[in-house]
Amino acid sequence: MKVITSGEGYPEKRNILVNADYHYINGKKKNVYFYLNAIRQKILKKNKIFRFQYVPGLLPANVDVIHLFNEVAISQNKWVTTFETEIPRVLPVAGMVKTENPELHMQMKLVAAPACVGLIAISEVTRSIQLRLLSSFPAYQEMIASKIRVLHPPQPLLASQPRIVSAGKLQFTFVGNEFYRKGGAEVVLAFTELYEAGEIDEGSVQVTLVGDLSRQHNIAHGQFQDSEAFCSKIEMSLERLSIFQHVTFMKSGDVIARLQQTDIGLLPTWQDTYGFSVLEMQACGCPVITTNIRALPEINPATAGWLIEHPINEMYEYEIDSLQTKERIRKVLVEQLKVHIMDALQNRQSISQRSEQALERIRIEHDPAIFRQRISEIYAYEPLETSHRIPMAG
Template identity: 25%
Template structure:
């Protein structure tokens, strides 16, 4: 079987936490490699994000990443809608030039889904898609969120046109049914996994020494720097802890020159917590476990989070998680057992739960052990097996000829 994976804006080899790169990119890379290991030929199509990007990159035996020219590499995802016809044309050209055909199209995010609708129809093959986020949910969670106007109707079109939809949680499935009006029978829940060998409990002392950190209590945030992640709310909680439970907040993720980083630095100055906030920037997947293990607590203060892969990675490293009670985060964090879930906008309660954990070593340890145990139920291999089953359900089985049935 040969599969075309389309991820217009999210290149799976870009460093997670940088611009437009996060859990979706990690998911695509992990799944593609495992599909290839199961004998599936996979080509991943994305746009050039750097002028030096080679056209074809081998991800693993049987899996390739194909960069297609489509507008300026500096354009972010909010400017890509008008470039979709060009991207589709470049993808057609590459397939014709290389005499490629595919048995299934698998798309990620609404922009890629629109490309997938057209190409899957032209090629007469099934189309399976994943939303990862929905415009309406982001808008409801944080009304200030600005979205491309075409996204709302496009997501309804995509939900209707796709042959199958893969989601990570029951919450995501329910939301798609509610806001697009489709029948939920074509939606399949396949949770992502976590690399339990890479993300594992390690010595806090050794991890801090590796990173050059001191012995002061510290809290960790991992993710892209964007308003929806809720760092402004976490800053308020940190400010309220400054006198009673002094702590360092390490912010892992984001680009040095981003507008959001500038905004967050200004907020930290206004709150007089600049000495309590360390902007680390994006780090490699190999270094990320040290940051989790160096932390006392991991926090996801998001306004909305369709899943929250950082919470799962932190849990695998044996760290309790304090997270907003939104989206898919309750799938990962068991309230009062492996961490705490806080109602949105309850900054006072977030600060209270952080204080409880910072001041109680036994509670942190007990929740960290429970978090690791809970994370062990998530597996990339199980995710890949389930996705492969979805592929096979969609691809028509070859019909047996009369002679083959008769044994001739």
């Protein structure tokens, strides 16, 4: 099968480039909008448009399907898109209500057209957000909703046995290149407070943090960013306390090797559309402490890990409207993180039990073979000009 993609980045590798028997063609630089967006963003200072259209006359022969990520195709060939939040994806325009944006209306027509044979939501939350968007477009609602599939990303198992936890030092690992957005500061605060209160020491825990400390901007905080003084405080704790080991960057293989020796993973993230690192941690037999935003409750249920609970908005995210709100949420994240850390220390058998459940859910819910089969079924659908409906998958 010949499949055109709009790139070969991490999202495509995790969700599209999954079948060694297929011939994938990277159409990124054959996409008209690759060039139009460069002009729009760099010269005209306008929003990026998430469209894909092959340069006329350059489409390879005998293409079976186009499979995009977060984009809509302008094509007579059948196409599929995998998406994280909403499809079409349209960036905000100042002074304009999203549902009144002409770009959104134009792309809705493309999604409703017969050439679009599948919309793959990466989580149930993503499907819920999409259905809410469609409720504002009743003319397209039913036909587009019928195309939606929920298909969680595939993840091979990286361990064969659940973690056996001894009475010695517990190993914790945080991985997040965007250190502050992913909750690295909250990890440091929680362990520092427990250390200074005498609840933990060098003999009971070791905390490895992988992430770039220079990535201080946190998109979840909007205009209410952390101060330089706050970031300096976090960095001083990392240097001062021997329970911490910080690494700016680690190769993927080294990360996996580290996780395979980790008792508990950490992702108290402020914003994530999914949480791919959670899958990798679980596949290594490493249960994870996460926040409860977006897809995280789906992939990190209480049986397989620990959830930090805080109210979320209609987009399943934390609502930060002031510095006071941010600090209030941070306090909740740190306090609950401390509770889960101490629970693990005092009830080590629960780590082994969660490790077993984490491996089981990866085996059942993220099986790469089943994922490839379902993708193939979506690709195989032949659209009918007389109907926009396609049968729902089980």
